[in-house]
Amino acid sequence: MIKVEDLHKTFAENYVLRGVNLEIRDGETITIIGGSGCGKTVLLKHIVGLLKPDKGKIYINSTEITSLTEHELGEYQKKFGYLFQGSALFDSLTAGENVAFGLHNMNFNEKLIKKKVSDCLGHVGLSGVEDIKPAELSGGMKKRVALARAIAYDPEYICYDEPTTGLDPIMADAINELIIHLQKTLKVTSIVVTHDLSSAYKISNRIAMLYDGKIITLGSPEEIKKTSNEYVKQFITGSINGPIKLKLKEF
Ligand SMILES: Nc1ncnc2c1ncn2[C@@H]1O[C@H](COP(=O)(O)OP(=O)(O)OP(=O)(O)O)[C@@H](O)[C@H]1O
Numbered sequence: 714m715i716k717v718e719d720l721h722k723t724f725a726e727n728y729v730l731r732g733v734n735l736e737i738r739d740g741e742t743i744t745i746i747g748g749s750g751c752g753k754t755v756l757l758k759h760i761v762g763l764l765k766p767d768k769g770k771i772y773i774n775s776t777e778i779t780s781l782t783e784h785e786l787g788e789y790q791k792k793f794g795y796l797f798q799g800s801a802l803f804d805s806l807t808a809g810e811n812v813a814f815g816l817h818n819m820n821f822n823e824k825l826i827k828k829k830v831s832d833c834l835g836h837v838g839l840s841g842v843e844d845i846k847p848a849e850l851s852g853g854m855k856k857r858v859a860l861a862r863a864i865a866y867d868p869e870y871i872c873y874d875e876p877t878t879g880l881d882p883i884m885a886d887a888i889n890e891l892i893i894h895l896q897k898t899l900k901v902t903s904i905v906v907t908h909d910l911s912s913a914y915k916i917s918n919r920i921a922m923l924y925d926g927k928i929i930t931l932g933s934p935e936e937i938k939k940t941s942n943e944y945v946k947q948f949i950t951g952s953i954n955g956p957i958k959l960k961l962k963e964f
């Protein structure tokens with residue numbers, strides 16, 4: 714289980730996380746929704762130890778990760794696969810080299826690395842693209858290569874930051890199916906950040922909404938659809954009218 718306790722983070726004057734509390738259960742798919750710039754990616758980066766909070770704790774099982782040494786944190790991070798917003802592939806490496814990237818730190822021999830790369834590309838429906846450079850791949854293929862990289866070292870947890878954003882509806886649904894498939898076959902715990910509500914409803918056991926630096930609601934997709942919380946209602950209906958006001962300086 715992952716437990717986020719009273720997490721606070723400020724960048725200069727920008728007070729982004731203002732006391733996030735969240736428990737993530739083993740084996741579930743939990744999705745975090747919320748407006749642009751509300752801190753979803755920042756929260757995800759704290760969970761994997763890429764950012765340090767100003768205040769608050771993060772537990773994975775009984776280990777508190779914000780106070781780990783760099784070496785201990787490195788070991789902890791091996792439990793995680795991370796699909797970065799925008800894929801973040803290395804352009805100078807081939808698809809296969811991208812997938813293999815983290816495996817070189819895991820003491821695997823070259824033959825095993827090759828097999829793992831091939832298996833993971835197979836998992837995401839991209840067998841045989843090992844030698845292709847990212848520039849030659851479509852956006853959806855890049856996401857899938859990034860996903861193959863995220864699952865390459867058998868993570869216990871996979872973080873997906875906007876896995877379906879920018880994809881056509883059919884490709885987006887193929888990614889949804891893949892997330893569900895990976896959860897079922899690899900028994901991973903999935904933490905997803907998305908604006909794509911149809912994806913959130915389809916893949917999630919639970920959905921949490923981040924607003925004003927806090928988790929303001931948490932429930933099953935059915936509970937979220939029937940919510941009486943005015944903020945959540947406005948967000949899921951995508952209306953300009955409601956308690957959430959756009960800050961025009963963001964434009
Ligand atoms: N490394 C950083 N340094 C300074 N400010 C940052 C940093 N990372 C994020 N921020 C700020 O924190 C706020 C939250 O950013 P974050 O990327 O978490 O938003 P988000 O909810 O993921 O938005 P989107 O849906 O657009 O991806 C933003 O105002 C952003 O500018």
Ligand SMILES: [Mg+2]
Nearest residue numbers: 753754798874
């Ligand atoms: Mg983001």
